[in-house]
Amino acid sequence: MTPPLPAAARYVSIEGIARRFPGLTVFEDVWFHIERGEFVCLVGHSGCGKTTILNILAGLDQPSEGAVVVDGREITGPSLDRAVIFQGHALMPWLSALENVAFAVSCRHPDWERGRVREAARAALSRVGLAQAAERKPAQLSGGMKQRVGIARALAVNPKLLLMDEPFSALDALTRGTLQEEVSRLVTEAGQTAFMITHGVDEAILLADRILLMTNGPEARVAEIVHNTLPRPRERANLHHMPGYHALRDHIMDFLITRSRTLAGKPPEGWDARRPPVVAPAAA
Amino acid sequence: MTAGVPFWRAAALSLALLAALLFGWEMAVKGAATGGPAVDPELAALLSPAAAAGGQSAMPAPSEIGARLLYLLSDPFHQRGTNDQGIGIQIAWSLWRVAAGFTLAALVAIPLGFLIGMSPLLNAALNPFIQVLRPVSPLAWMPLALYTIKDSSISSIFVIFICSVWPMLLNTAFGVASVRREWLNVARTLEAGRWKTALRVILPAAAPTILTGMRISIGIAWLVIVAAEMLVGGTGIGYWVWNQWNNLSIADIVIAILMIGLVGLALDRLLGLVALWVAWQE
Numbered sequence: 321m322t323p324p325l326p327a328a329a330r331y332v333s334i335e336g337i338a339r340r341f342p343g344l345t346v347f348e349d350v351w352f353h354i355e356r357g358e359f360v361c362l363v364g365h366s367g368c369g370k371t372t373i374l375n376i377l378a379g380l381d382q383p384s385e386g387a388v389v390v391d392g393r394e395i396t397g398p399s400l401d402r403a404v405i406f407q408g409h410a411l412m413p414w415l416s417a418l419e420n421v422a423f424a425v426s427c428r429h430p431d432w433e434r435g436r437v438r439e440a441a442r443a444a445l446s447r448v449g450l451a452q453a454a455e456r457k458p459a460q461l462s463g464g465m466k467q468r469v470g471i472a473r474a475l476a477v478n479p480k481l482l483l484m485d486e487p488f489s490a491l492d493a494l495t496r497g498t499l500q501e502e503v504s505r506l507v508t509e510a511g512q513t514a515f516m517i518t519h520g521v522d523e524a525i526l527l528a529d530r531i532l533l534m535t536n537g538p539e540a541r542v543a544e545i546v547h548n549t550l551p552r553p554r555e556r557a558n559l560h561h562m563p564g565y566h567a568l569r570d571h572i573m574d575f576l577i578t579r580s581r582t583l584a585g586k587p588p589e590g591w592d593a594r595r596p597p598v599v600a601p602a603a604a
Numbered sequence: 605m606t607a608g609v610p611f612w613r614a615a616a617l618s619l620a621l622l623a624a625l626l627f628g629w630e631m632a633v634k635g636a637a638t639g640g641p642a643v644d645p646e647l648a649a650l651l652s653p654a655a656a657a658g659g660q661s662a663m664p665a666p667s668e669i670g671a672r673l674l675y676l677l678s679d680p681f682h683q684r685g686t687n688d689q690g691i692g693i694q695i696a697w698s699l700w701r702v703a704a705g706f707t708l709a710a711l712v713a714i715p716l717g718f719l720i721g722m723s724p725l726l727n728a729a730l731n732p733f734i735q736v737l738r739p740v741s742p743l744a745w746m747p748l749a750l751y752t753i754k755d756s757s758i759s760s761i762f763v764i765f766i767c768s769v770w771p772m773l774l775n776t777a778f779g780v781a782s783v784r785r786e787w788l789n790v791a792r793t794l795e796a797g798r799w800k801t802a803l804r805v806i807l808p809a810a811a812p813t814i815l816t817g818m819r820i821s822i823g824i825a826w827l828v829i830v831a832a833e834m835l836v837g838g839t840g841i842g843y844w845v846w847n848q849w850n851n852l853s854i855a856d857i858v859i860a861i862l863m864i865g866l867v868g869l870a871l872d873r874l875l876g877l878v879a880l881w882v883a884w885q886e
Binding site (some may be wrong): 378379380397398399400402403404406408410412413414415423424427428457458459477 | 805
């Protein structure tokens, strides 16, 4: 078990957030943090409020209780410092790939002239391997390419925190795999702090430093934090040969299949919402 | 166009139908000449010497209309006094009024529609007014316009304004209100300001819907201008039609109908081109 970090070192701190509707609590007492340069994945079943948590971090939604502090400041709304890669790419279909990214760049740098903005947008597209398709409209791009543009748009604004809401769930398995590695590379290169929601256990193992496991809703909670001790760089092709991979995967699968349900609504004795148990199955 | 039908086949059928219609028409009119007086003798006396003699129908044959059309189009912009102006001049007057009324309507309807589309409160508050005023025939406004504006030409522009405003207003409001949430979220996370979001996200997203409203509006405006000009008189294709009725020149009325149809088609196609330009596809 790692000792809790002093609050100052916590780059992003989620402090006791809850989402309540009259007569229904979707999730409550959610506490966790993300350190600078860390990649955190949130895993849980549908209906536990994962997307709401991400939207709260993005500032698109407000919690019924609690607060989110990023880099020492409580967030009050959306910000360029927290870029979102949306589940359904959310590209504007009337703009070309380049213009979609340029729109984001021009928001970050309103004082830049057109040529400079386009140059930066082109560079961002090259980083995701789309320099050739820059002039194409989203309708002329494949699903994977569209999501690449979405990634380029999010990274083009140099956010402090990159938020991803099941970014690959709409893609076919092959494309998903390629994009996972691409994101892994980009995030590692840039030392990017990232938070991702996913259903994919292998996706979480490939990308995350820590994996938050949520119980089923209503009254969902972060039941456990899994430390992913598998060494980097990780490659999808040999991930399952890494020592400890199976222990890690089995642990998460067991949680998703049974414990997410049995732990729902009734936390075990001595459980502390601020310090959920931390486990490292791969290190054993 | 229906897919799968070759263009030339549809065109050939169209031409055949047109030829059959014109031929039937020509025959019907000429046939009346042999069948004795086809019209009331008193009316026939008013029409033409030939008709008065019972030799011909009051309805001109397509060949006569064609000849008359060539004559009118040979000098469409002549101006010989207030009651003798070329058909081109008359159409230009009507087009000017439609353009003025339509432009004013767009200047009011699109910004207002934007506000209504963005604010559910404003939408709910203005909806009763719109619902009551929209079904009113634009010509019902004419007396009020004439009384307050005291100028017949401006009154007809006002009538065009009032009939074009509703489809544009409703379509803009609908288009703006149904802009995809995710695009707005993108703009919010990028901290694009209100204006930037309005101009670079909402406007292009709603543009196809707005253009549909504009297309409906221009169609209605062109329908209404004829009636408005019949009422106020002076100039314009509507006035010209009424004038030719008073002159009992049926051929000219047929020509006017044809011209009104062609200009209306051109207006619709023009906005269709603009719509194509702002259209986007997912």
